[in-house]
Amino acid sequence: MVKxxxxxxGYPRSALFQSLEGGSQGSRELLLALSWLLxxxxxxxxxxxxxxxxxxxxxxxxxxxxxxxxxPPAHRMETERPTDLRLVEWLMGKLRFRWRRLISSQxxxxxxxxxxxxxxxxxxxxxxxxxxxxxxxxxxxxxxxxRQILQALESENxxxxxxxxxxxxxxxxxxxxxxxxxxCSSDSPAVxxxxxxxxxxxxxxxxxxxxxKQELRALQEELREVAEPRRxxxxxxxxxxxxxxxxxxxxxxxxxxxxxxxxxxxSPWEPSSNPAQPQRPLRLVRSKDESPGPQGLKAxxxxxxxxxxxASLKKVLHQLQSQCRQELARLAGAxxxxxxxxxPGH
Amino acid sequence: xxxxxxxxxxxxxxIGFEVFDALFRDSHCSQGLCSKRENEAYQASCxxxxxxxxENGVPVARAVLVDMEPKVINQTLSxxxxxxxxxxxxxxxxxxxxxxxxxxxxxxxxxxxxxEESIMNLIQKEVEKCDSLSGFFIIxxxxxxxxxGLGAFITQKLQDQYSSSLKMNQIIWPYGTGEVIVQxxxxxxxxxxxxxxxxALLIHENDAVHKICAKRMNIKQISFRDLNQVLAHxxxxxxxxTYSEDVSFHYRRDPLGDLMEHLVPHPEFKMLGVRNIPQMxxxxxxxxxxxxxxxxxxxxxxxxxGAKMEEGIDWQVRPPFSGLPPLGKMSVHKDxxxxxxxxxxxxxxxxxxxxxxxxxxxxxxxxxxxxxxVHAFSMWKTQRAFDKYEKSAALVSNSQLxxxxxxxxxxxxxxxFASKAYxxxxxxxGMEEEDFLDSFTLLEQVVASYGSLGP
Numbered sequence: 001m002v003k004x005x006x007x008x009x010g011y012p013r014s015a016l017f018q019s020l021e022g023g024s025q026g027s028r029e030l031l032l033a034l035s036w037l038l039x040x041x042x043x044x045x046x047x048x049x050x051x052x053x054x055x056x057x058x059x060x061x062x063x064x065x066x067x068x069x070x071x072p073p074a075h076r077m078e079t080e081r082p083t084d085l086r087l088v089e090w091l092m093g094k095l096r097f098r099w100r101r102l103i104s105s106q107x108x109x110x111x112x113x114x115x116x117x118x119x120x121x122x123x124x125x126x127x128x129x130x131x132x133x134x135x136x137x138x139x140x141x142x143x144x145x146x147r148q149i150l151q152a153l154e155s156e157n158x159x160x161x162x163x164x165x166x167x168x169x170x171x172x173x174x175x176x177x178x179x180x181x182x183x184c185s186s187d188s189p190a191v192x193x194x195x196x197x198x199x200x201x202x203x204x205x206x207x208x209x210x211x212x213k214q215e216l217r218a219l220q221e222e223l224r225e226v227a228e229p230r231r232x233x234x235x236x237x238x239x240x241x242x243x244x245x246x247x248x249x250x251x252x253x254x255x256x257x258x259x260x261x262x263x264x265x266x267s268p269w270e271p272s273s274n275p276a277q278p279q280r281p282l283r284l285v286r287s288k289d290e291s292p293g294p295q296g297l298k299a300x301x302x303x304x305x306x307x308x309x310x311a312s313l314k315k316v317l318h319q320l321q322s323q324c325r326q327e328l329a330r331l332a333g334a335x336x337x338x339x340x341x342x343x344p345g346h
Numbered sequence: 347x348x349x350x351x352x353x354x355x356x357x358x359x360x361i362g363f364e365v366f367d368a369l370f371r372d373s374h375c376s377q378g379l380c381s382k383r384e385n386e387a388y389q390a391s392c393x394x395x396x397x398x399x400x401e402n403g404v405p406v407a408r409a410v411l412v413d414m415e416p417k418v419i420n421q422t423l424s425x426x427x428x429x430x431x432x433x434x435x436x437x438x439x440x441x442x443x444x445x446x447x448x449x450x451x452x453x454x455x456x457x458x459x460x461x462e463e464s465i466m467n468l469i470q471k472e473v474e475k476c477d478s479l480s481g482f483f484i485i486x487x488x489x490x491x492x493x494x495g496l497g498a499f500i501t502q503k504l505q506d507q508y509s510s511s512l513k514m515n516q517i518i519w520p521y522g523t524g525e526v527i528v529q530x531x532x533x534x535x536x537x538x539x540x541x542x543x544x545x546a547l548l549i550h551e552n553d554a555v556h557k558i559c560a561k562r563m564n565i566k567q568i569s570f571r572d573l574n575q576v577l578a579h580x581x582x583x584x585x586x587x588t589y590s591e592d593v594s595f596h597y598r599r600d601p602l603g604d605l606m607e608h609l610v611p612h613p614e615f616k617m618l619g620v621r622n623i624p625q626m627x628x629x630x631x632x633x634x635x636x637x638x639x640x641x642x643x644x645x646x647x648x649x650x651x652g653a654k655m656e657e658g659i660d661w662q663v664r665p666p667f668s669g670l671p672p673l674g675k676m677s678v679h680k681d682x683x684x685x686x687x688x689x690x691x692x693x694x695x696x697x698x699x700x701x702x703x704x705x706x707x708x709x710x711x712x713x714x715x716x717x718x719x720v721h722a723f724s725m726w727k728t729q730r731a732f733d734k735y736e737k738s739a740a741l742v743s744n745s746q747l748x749x750x751x752x753x754x755x756x757x758x759x760x761x762x763f764a765s766k767a768y769x770x771x772x773x774x775x776g777m778e779e780e781d782f783l784d785s786f787t788l789l790e791q792v793v794a795s796y797g798s799l800g801p
Contacts, residue, residue, distance in 0.1 A: 084716035086612065093611025101603045103510040104347075108478035 006033055028180060035177045044163055051159070053152045056283030057113060057133040117286040129285055264312070347480035347600045348395055349585075350472050351409040352500060355493025356418045357518050358485040359411055360570060363422045364578035365485070366407045369396050370432045372582055372733045379697055379731045388730050391587040391597040397432060398475055405432045408476065410468045411439035412500075414457060414492045438472065440465050450532040451775035453495020454539075466503055473508070480602045481512030484544075488536045489520040489529035498539035505543040512602055515544045516581070519551040519751065528768050530759035531782075537752075538785035541792065546610045548618045549748055550577050554654035561657050562625040576625070579733060583622045583740040584693055588726035598726070608724045609689045609744045614795045619747040621648050622740040623656045636737045638694075638702040645692070645739050646706045652685040652747050665711035686799045687713050687722065687745035694727040696737035702727070714799040749796045756789050 011033060037043055113134065120132035132140070139146035282297060332338050353362035373392040378385045397405035407426070411434065413419050419441050427433045440461065473479055482504055486497035497515070504513055517540070520529050540547055555576050559568045563576070584605075587597040598604060610616050623645050624636060644656050651663040663684055690712075694702050708719040732738050762768065763782055773779070 086614075087716045089614075090612045090717060090721075093613060094607055097512075097603065097607045097611055100510045100512070101600065101607075104479065107510070108347075111477065 006037075009037075011036060028184065031180065032177070032184070035173075044166070048159060048163060051156065053149065053156050055133060055135050055149075056129075056285075057117075057135075058283060113284070114286070117284075129283075130287055131285070133283070347478045347603075348398075348408055348476040349480050349483055349602055350469065350476065351396075351407070351483040351485060352469065352504075353409055353411045353422075354484065354486040354497045354500065355413055355490055357487035357490060357493050358497070359413055359418050359422045361516070361518070361574045361577055362409060362411070362485050363425060364571070364574040365581050366396065366409065366426070366432065367429075368575070368578035368582045368733065369586065370405070372586060374431070375734060377731065377734050379736065380729055384730060387597060388587050388728070395480075395585075395587075395601075400435075404430070406435050407432060408472055409434060409438060410465070410472055412441070412465055412468075412496065413439075414442045414444060414453075414496075416441045416443070435472070438468060440468055448491035448526050448528065448532070449771055449775070450491060450495040450498075450528075450535050451772040451777045453492050453497075454499050454535075455495075455776040457492070457496050458499030462499075462503060465500060466507065469504070479508075479511055480600050481514065481545075482508070483514055483516055485516040485518075486536075487518040487520065489524060489526055489532045491532070493518075494532045494536040498536050498543075501540055502543040512546075512606055513544045514546045514548055514602060514606070515540050517547055517549050518577075519549050519553075521552045521556070522751075522754070528762075528771065530755050530762065531768065531772070533755050534759045534785045534789055535781070538788045541616060541788060544616070545606055546618055547616050548620060548742075550580070550620070551654070551751065558625050558655045562655060563627045564630075565627075579625075580620050580622050580740065583695065583732055583738060584620060584742055586695075586732060587730075588693060588695075588728045597728075601726075604726075605691060605742065608691055609742060612688070614792065615688055615744055617748045617752075617792070617796075618742055618744055620740065620742050621645065621654070622738060623648070624735065624738065625655060628734070631734060638698065638737060641737060641739050642692075642702060642704060642706060645741055649687065649690065649707075649741060649743060649745070650685055650712065652683060652750075665709060683750075685746050687743055688717060688799060689713075689722045689744045690724075691742045692723075692725045693740040693742070694725065694737075695730065695732040695739075696735065697729065697731065699727045699729045699737075702739075746796050746799060749793055752789065753793050756786065756793065760786060 013029070013032060013036075116134060116137055117131045120137060121130060123132050124130055124136070135149065139149060285296075351362055351365070353359045369392055373389045378388065380388075393405060397407055400406050411419050411422060419439050423434055423439065442457075442461070469482075484497060484501055484504070486493040488494055501513060501515060504511075517536075520526070520533065526532070537547070552573065555573045556568060558576050559565045559572045563572070565572050585601055588601065590596055590598040609618060623641055624634070626634065644659065647653070647659050647661060647663075648656065650665060651660040653659045665684060690707060692704055692707055694704075704723075704725050707723050707725075710719050713719055713722045763786070769779065769782070772782075
């Protein structure tokens, strides 16, 4: 299972999968795999983030990006006998019910959270926060849970201190891994592996970055070459059109429309440097203050971002739906004499 | 999770009262045959779902009462208040001074829009008093004027405003030989509109309930109150608390949601019927004993043969033999109208409920071919007895039970429509013949869909 997980992450060394369980070669391969995982991404930070003790009430993370791209079309499933369409509709209906009940539960959770925040106003030692979170309220009500949270916090502290210690000694580890890899290649030269550059801290993936930069430059050059003549041709065509105040307002409106379209095209591709997109979990606080502080966000901003995401997802949905409709129409057209009757409620 | 009930018209309000009364009485019944702690949990669950607390401690029903004339509402309010055990909210009702003369179009096109804001505000206030809302009951008759037209309108507005909440319409199916000439028009208009905007239509047939009163309860002069009490008993046997499926024996949080997921996820199949057993007068109850095998055998046959009650069941009706080619004799069986189900929910309450064996309901022959019994059948139970019945079983069924009555009503309405009788009463309030035609189309489709379930 570990091996298949590594493969799905793109681990390049095939020697791992050929090695026997146990034995010095096996454990060496495991060590190399571990160091590969550590090197390629902020693994340690991710693990620490996942096991954080949550004291405040948190905003659910925005998962819009993963859903915005439609992904590859689903494979057509071959089954032993054709599935009755009514069964599919039955299952879809069940999904819809579950979805609605989930929304109801979330609304309930919001209402209760709001009550807790209201009722515990003035209870928090930190003036800035003002009221308690659910975890804090629970701690006050039930001494057992406060003991458990304390234990969790202590073990998290230990993990953090271990991580800091690791950071101090990391360089030694990488130098050692270099020697291990050398020993590996000298042991079995028949094992063909792409020269995996085990990253030393200061040169992380520099080669790849260089490659990407070059590709990007080439693309930009290409774009410019194609765009210039078209722009010139358009200018020539349009330049003689109209003058006067009417024309300039139309032109301005056109420019604004184009800019807006460009913005909507670009926004899915922008990295999350949007200030209204929280990079790390934030604590929900109900407060009369206007200013959320330097690290904070106003609820209105987050709502705005979510609404924008909702709008773009809806657009994608409509596109997909019209694609489906066109496909259905094409299929219907292929069968003469077929009449479509729309189901009630559509 | 809580359910807010909207009681519409004379019918809806009278039945609504009996429902709340039955629920309250049962939850405070001392003959629950279970431990004190169990009883308290049962009571608390029922209370949270259907009632709310007010300052002086008398529980208030989570309900909104709507009628176009004040008489019935006033009666209902005072009956509830007098008992001293529970009551309706002081400001939970809406009524006007005039009736609507059994005119569906008047209820839908005039009363509805005119009073929409006031009624929806009342509902909103009741919803805000719920910590968590599961959904709505809308109790209404199908064939009257106010209840049906206004009910269709309000259900649509509920769908717009509370799209994530569930809606179940409790529909009173009129007597076949009813008094209102245009009842069939009203019925098809109501049904077709509700089919589009509601999630589930739980149908209560007056004829069936009447028979239960006459034969099982031995009531000589059957009043509406008697009918309503039988109906309330049926609803209570479905929605009173039952255990949830997971290991921790807690009462189910959201019976309405669980029921809907099991029974009506398909948009073409929304009609539900309810049966329960045993039904008898309180006097006879003391002298009767029941066994689970006996009760379940009868209930199963009631399902298969489409019987309305446990008397006069046709035991000749059998499920068709699956896998064998139809013999000459099979046509005889087909005439006996075997009732094919899509999905069934059986609810068992009372002593030794864990010994009850429901294998008979998992027979694939009972169900349509495209849904397997493991998905089609579900069971809820609790050992806490319901309404003094030591053992009782209820069945909520999505099956062909209602095809015949529906087909009859559509047929009669069509005959009237073909000669344009009484249409002007509807068109003068903004409705068009097109609306009638749409209703006929939709209901014909429903009849066809249910009809094609056959073995």
